[in-house]
Amino acid sequence: MKRLTEWDPSDKKFWEHKGKRIATRNLWISTIALHLAFCIWQMWSVMTINLPKVGFTYTTDQMFTLTAIPALVGAVLRMFYSIAITYLGGRTWTVISTIILIIPAIGIGIAIQNTNTPFITMAILSALCGVGGANFASSMANIGPYFPKEKQGTALGINGGIGNLGVSMVQLVAPIAIGIPLFGTLLGGPQLLVLESGNQNIWLQNGALIWVLPLILISIVAFFGMNNLPSPKVSLVEQAQVFKGKHMYLITILYIMSFGSFIGYSAAFPLLINKEFPEVNALQLAFLGPLLGASFRTVGGYLADKMGGAIVTFASVITMMIATAGVVYFVGESKSFVGFFIMFMILFLAGGIANGSIFRMIPIIFGPKETPAAIGFSAAIGAFGGFFIPKLFGWSFQYSGGPQPALYVFISYYFLCSIILWIYYARPNAEMKC
Template sequence: MARITKWDPEDEQFWEREGKRHASRNLWVSVPALLLAFAVWQIWSVVAASLNDVGFNFTNSQLFTLAALPGLTGATFRLFYTFVVPIFGGKNWTIFSTATLLIPSIGIGIAVQNPETSFTTMAILAALCGLGGGNFASSMANISFFYPRKAKGTALGLNAGIGNLGVSAVQFLAPLVITIGIFGAVVGGPQILPDGSQVWMQNAAFIWVIPIVLTVIAAIFWMDNLPGTKASVKEQAVILKKKHTWIMTWLYVMCFGSFIGYSAAFPLLIRTEFPEVNAIQFAFLGPLVGAAIRPVGGWISDKIGGAIVTFYDIIVMIAATIGVVYFYNAGNFTGFLIMFLILFVTTGIANGSTFRMIPVIFDNPKHGAAVIGWTSAIGAYGAYVIPEIFGWSIDTTGTANLALYIFIAYYVVSLVITWYYYSRKNAEVQC
């Protein structure tokens, strides 16, 4: 494949002649790479809920920690991954970062087969799943370079939205594949559940190995390093001195932090608060609707503006969280699930709308890409903080109410910030 020597997506003729074709090809390799990254990142949201069933003896606090640790390390990796695409090239980094997903996938597959595996070892493997979380920052920064401003919301929404489906993919597929010895004796024998049935917990991790290898090969042959996008860390780090970088970071924590944090905590929350319900049967639905709606949030924002979409979306988010509190305290699982699904939808829409706002606020494409990476990095800490807050709330008060009240307060502040800086009539930046 010929190397791209010129790149100017804002040039309408160039875009129609060849830019759109190259951008689409890179996007459709980036999407499965990001989906696999999210799947590996969130393996523990499923595995942690089932470990004690196959002979492990971890406390609830330890299980919540295993579900939360990938969020902590994934967000930290994102801080570095934010700046790597303009240094190493989007193609090069996609190949490397996708290949690293093999480390936790293989490691977890081996470790879960031995109930004597220590919590420390499991915690290290959970932390390594953060390699998947880190990929989002570099992937989104890379795709942002490929598209003109008029199409960034839709393109970034597709990349992130379908990529985010990796969370629901692992939560849907893992419970299925662990019930079948699909790899035979090659990857180890079954574990025995208390009722005498067999499961292959290792399959939850090993199932991703072959797709990872195939995606790395696709990136080698069909992705590009773009010219004119080189920038040092120093050149990109200027965004940290800009006020709107930090405002948009707060807002992205509000939506993506909620999406990924709830995704990590949802199975365990159902398991601990509604023990009569099969948590795994329902847990994947939240990430599914949240991820699926994200491209819609980006597309609508391309049409009517990201700020107005974000503003009204937060209002629904607040109402949905109040609904979660109500049905949770009523012990009504159906109402609790419906309200939580609405909450997931609102996080997905705002994920798309806020990432549409950033390229409008920051005219320089290199700065816009860096801000996208940076906000995604800080937002990803929600994957650690939210499960930990739920665990703390349940341990100290006996319920998840306090955690939910904290989240409502955060959303109210986010609503005011969005209105003041971006969506009111005389806002500082109309976006």
């Protein structure tokens, strides 16, 4: 598809006769590409569970680190990815950024078959997976301008929500794929999984290699099916104006609360179950949390369009505080997996709604020239939650023997976010009611 020569979704006649069809097509292609990017980004949340059982000698802290590194790299690159859209166009950058993800998928498929692979090699491959996390910023910055303002919350909710479902998808599909000889011996033989109940063969490489063909296919579809919008090239100086106001930093704090929690808990949840409740098969249940969080992101965008982004986000963060306190209770003396699991599901659900509602707030708070930079910066810093949450859990287990200190930190942060939301955005006389 060539670059569009005209684009005005606010013109109702243009939107109904031409714009809606083009916007919808670009939305769904972008959404699938982002979904696969999230699969690659969070691959290590699944892979780490079985590494010790097949002969890898990495420590618990090193395994938490492997789940945390992709978030760190994705966070650093997000700012650059959101800016790249304004210079290269959504179609061009979607194709390039999707093709890049084939490299870590193949690399992990090879390296994970050798238990003597050094930790530094795995850490580098983990970092390459982080590129998938950067795709989020460029995808969201690209999709918003396709839609009228009153529909952007829903569109961004769909793009981000189904994109985020990649986390749940990799945690659901990869464990199934590694349990069967999906490619026979063509792409490598099995590894011996050592369990108390008995040994069995698994194919860890399948958890990485199954994504190669879908990545190739969606790259081709994006090349032929997407468009580059005729948006003017906004200079870095113009975009940098967003950093002069306090709202850029306030929104960033809030986005760490929403998306940072989602991606951080998604990465740490399987290992957390494994540490606190070793009798439970973490890989059979862990995917449900990201599934809820990603699914309800779309709900958050829809509710924000109807009720206002700030009030929906405020209600969500209060719910997150209560749910986190519940997690503390159920990993304490009561030691109930059922209570622990229900509280975490509520935490994922509320965080997903906040993910969608915050993105509805951004276009209202910032102008069209500043919005890409605002999305890129907040998304970049927010993704650091995916690094710090697993690392905080690792630190918490190392120094206290449990996750409670980390959970108290999260509750305190959510309380800070609730104050910011109420004072600046949600109360009746708020400075920037949205």
